[in-house]
Amino acid sequence: MLTDSLYLHNVWTWNPFPVSITIVLIVVSVVWLSWRLWRFTLVPLLLRPDEPKVLPYWIPFIGHTWQFVRNPETLINSGYAYFGSSQPFALCVAGRRAVVLRDVADVAAVWKNTEAALSFDPFGISRGGLRRVFADPRALIPDEETRAKALLIRENPRNEGYMNLERDWFRAQLLAPEALARLQRRYRAHLGGSLAWDAVSRNTVYLLPSSGTVSVSVSLRLFCRYTVSHCSTLAFFGRGLQRRLPPFLARGSHAAKDRAMDGLVAQEEGDGLEWLFKTMIQELGYLGVAERDVAGIVMIIIWAINNNAHKIAFWILAHLLHGPPAYLAAVRAEISAAYSPPSPESKGEEEEESRPDLDVLLRACPHLDAIWYEALRLYNATSAVREAVAPCTVGGKQIRVGDQLVAPFRQFHLDQGIFGADAAEFNPDRFLENKNLQRTKGYAPFGGGHTYCPGRLFAQREIYMFIAETLWRFELEVVGEEKRRMPQVDTNTPSAAAMGPDRDVVVQLRPRAIIHN
C-alpha cells in the first residue's frame, strides 16, 4: 500500500523537462497551432475563398517539398483523400504554390490556354541560357551575316523565342511521314543487328552468368533498356554520339551525364546527327548560348528518347510472360503476319529489310495495341506542369502569376470513374472490349495541348518493333525463384516519366528454329 502511494506520488511530480523548457514548448505549441489555424482554416475562409485550398502541412516554409521529392504520387493521393471534391487544391513545394488539377475538364482548359502556360523549363541550364532561349531572337543576333543564316530570323515571322521554334522542328522531324519513315528504317536496321543471336549471346550488358551457348539468361530490365535505348540513340544520332556516350544514357549518374555533355560539346558538325540536332546546335550557337547549355538542352531530348520507351517495353514483355498464355499466343499469332514469307519475285535482302511490316503491326494487332495502351495507362507517372504567367481561373479557382499547375496523369489513369472498378489492375482486355477507350478524356499518356509529346508515333513504332522482333526471334521463359510473381511498380523511386519495376525478371532466351540469324 505504502509502495503504491509512493509510486503514484512520483508519477505525478516527475517532470522530464526543466520549467524553462516546458514554457518554451508550450509557447512553440501555441504559436504553431495558431499558425495552422490561421494558414489552413481562417485564410481560405476569410481572405482567399476563391483560391485553391492548401493541403495542410506540418513545417512552415518547407511545406510539402520533402514528400514531393520522395514520392509525389503518395502526396497527391493524400490531397485527393483530404479534399473530397474534384476542385483543384494546392501544395507548397520549394516555396512555390503547385496547384494540382483533379478534373480532366480543367486539364483540357489549361491545354487550350496557351497564354497562361509556359511549357517545359529546361532544367540544369544557366539563367543566362534560359533567358536567351525564351527571348525574341532579333535582339540576340545583331550581325547581318548570322541573321542571313539563322532560321530563327529567316523562318520566324512572329519572332518567337527559340523554345517555340524547337517545338515546331520536333513536330516536323518526328511526325511528318517521310522523316518518321526514315527514322524507323534506321531503327529497324539497328534492331536487327542488336537482336541477332551472335550479338545477343555475347552482350555482357544484360547476360547473366547461367548463360550457355544454346540458350542465354538475361536480365529483362537490362535487355529492354540496352536494346531499345541503343537502337533509338543510333537511329537518331548515328555512331558519332554513340562512341562518346556511356552505354546507359539513362543510368542517371552525374558523372555519366557530365561525360555525355562533354561528348556533345566536343561533337563536330555533321558527325551523324540528324537534321534536327544539327539545327538545334546551330541555332543555339547563333543565339550565343554557351556550349555547356547547348549540350544540356540536347541532353533533355536524349533523356526523352531514352527514359520512357524501354520501361514500357519491359512492362509489356513482363506481362506477356506472366499473364495468361492465351494472350501471349494471340500476340504471337498477330505479329507473325508481319513476317510474311518472301514473295517469289522479291529480292530476299529487300524483303528482310522491311520485316517486320510496320503496317501490319500498327493496323492488325489488336492484342498488341491493347497491352500497349494498358502499359501506358498504368506505368506512366508523367505529369504536365505549366506555369501561370498571367492571372487566370481554372476549375473555378483563381490562379496567381508564378503558380505551377500540375496535371497528374497517373491519377486520372487510376480513376475508377473513367476506367472502372478494376482501374488499379493490369487488364488489357478493357481496351479490347472498348475500342474507343484510348480516346477517352482522362487518358493522356503523351500529355496534350501544345506540349503533346512529339515522340509519340516513334515511341509506339520502336516498342512494337522491339516486342515483335523479340517474340519472333526467341522462345522466352521466365526462370528463377520468384518466377511466378509479376513485379510491382517501384513507387519509392521518384520518376518524372514511365515508372520502373520493384524487381527484375530473369528470362531465358532461345533462338526460334524459324529464324536464321
Ligand code: HEM
Ligand atoms: C513511351 C514513350 C514516351 C512517353 C510515355 C512520353 C510522354 C511524354 C509526355 C506525357 C509529354 C508531355 C509533357 C508535358 O505536357 O509537359 C512528353 C513531351 C515530350 N516528349 Fe515524350 N514520351 C515518350 C517518348 C518520347 C520520344 C521517343 C521522344 C523523342 C524525341 C519524345 C520527345 C518529347 C519531347 C521533345 C517533349 C516536349 C514537348 C514540348 O514541350 O513541346 N518523347 N512526352
